[in-house]
Amino acid sequence: MKRGFLILAVSLTIIAFITAYLIYTSLSVKTRHLERGYYVGGETILLPLPYVMSEMSVEESILNRKSIREWSSEAIGINQLSIILWCTYGVTEKIGDWYRRSVPSAGATYPLEIYVVIGERSVRVNETTYIDAGVYHYNPLTHSLNLVKRGDFRNDLYEAALKQEWVGKAPVSIVIFAVYERTTGRYGERGVRYVHLEAGHAGQNIYLCSTALGLGTVAIGAFHDSMVAEVVSAKAGEQPLYIFPIGVPAKPYSSSFDNVHRIIIENRR
Ligand SMILES: Cc1cc2nc3c(=O)[nH]c(=O)nc-3n(C[C@H](O)[C@H](O)[C@H](O)COP(=O)(O)O)c2cc1C
Incomplete structure (x- = not known):
């Protein structure tokens, strides 16, 4: 009798946890796009x-x-x-x-x-x-x-x-x-x-x-x-x-500070 009651109490606790978790995740799915932002299409x-x-x-x-x-x-x-x-x-x-x-x-x-x-x-x-x-x-x-x-x-x-x-x-x-x-x-x-x-x-x-x-x-x-x-x-x-x-540039481009230094030093002469 005592054992049956214990099993019932544990089962009810587990069900309560699962229900709370499901409610939490369904709510957070509804609001998640507002937090993270993603493409929703339309207007x-x-x-x-x-x-x-x-x-x-x-x-x-x-x-x-x-x-x-x-x-x-x-x-x-x-x-x-x-x-x-x-x-x-x-x-x-x-x-x-x-x-x-x-x-x-x-x-x-x-x-x-x-x-x-x-x-x-x-x-x-x-x-x-x-x-x-x-x-x-x-x-x-x-x-x-x-x-x-x-x-x-x-x-x-x-x-x-x-x-x-x-x-x-x-x-x-x-x-x-x-x-x-x-x-x-x-x-x-x-x-x-x-x-x-x-x-x-x-x-x-x-x-x-x-x-x-x-x-x-x-x-x-x-x-x-x-x-x-x-x-x-x-x-x-x-x-x-x-x-x-x-x-996207057709030709990738990059300069360098070596280049910049050369120009500046050249102009200082
Ligand atoms: C107010 C302003 C208007 C410009 N208008 C044009 C434009 O109508 N067409 C274009 O191809 N470039 C335009 N440019 C870009 C310049 O041609 C360019 O910035 C300049 O040649 C220096 O080259 P860089 O931006 O590669 O350093 C404009 C730049 C400025 C600041």
Whole structure:
């Protein structure tokens, strides 16, 4: 009798543990994608959460940075796109009611809006899946991409950028827009200068991050503003400033500090 009671108590305890474990795992499966982030398809793509992806130092990245205009046919990875977008304008810290970003901003007014033009089979999610071709808008606070419109708009961007081939052929282009009013509202005309300086900070981050990942980019300033705005269906008040086509360089490139030293010593003579 006593033994039967003991077996019953042990069995009930085991069942209770198993039930608790099953409830816990089913709940954590539901929320896990919010913590880690992964491709969900459809209208919103929760990007993989940013982390340190490259082993290259800042100095090496600056050393090896150069404008790349020829791409291999390879797609880039979703992790690579994720970290490049985070470097462009991602959040780094919450301070009271505002969020510090990856770039400095006059009065923390953050006037930039980031769009991404993604081609067909251009951003790999895994061996067989790619992000749908389309125009997306980057949301830094949730580190996600919101679909603006579906389709491969790289050719339209190429036309808008005075038919620069490297724009049409890159798998992905980041397009930086500005809402001047956010900064000029506080600083008047001088705010225009501040917005341009901030776009430069974001652009350099794109260069350095791409280089560190073994990817390449080139700053594009020559384009028809109204056509670029139309390509991404920009909102009223958003002005295009910069396009950064990104891809795998056709020819790997690296410089060396020996090279730099030679130049400096030569110039000292
Ligand atoms: C504001 C700005 C606009 C630029 N516009 C273009 C452009 O429209 N097309 C292009 O191929 N390169 C463009 N470039 C890239 C420059 O040609 C390039 O940075 C320069 O030749 C130096 O080469 P490097 O970047 O390899 O050091 C631009 C660069 C800047 C800073």
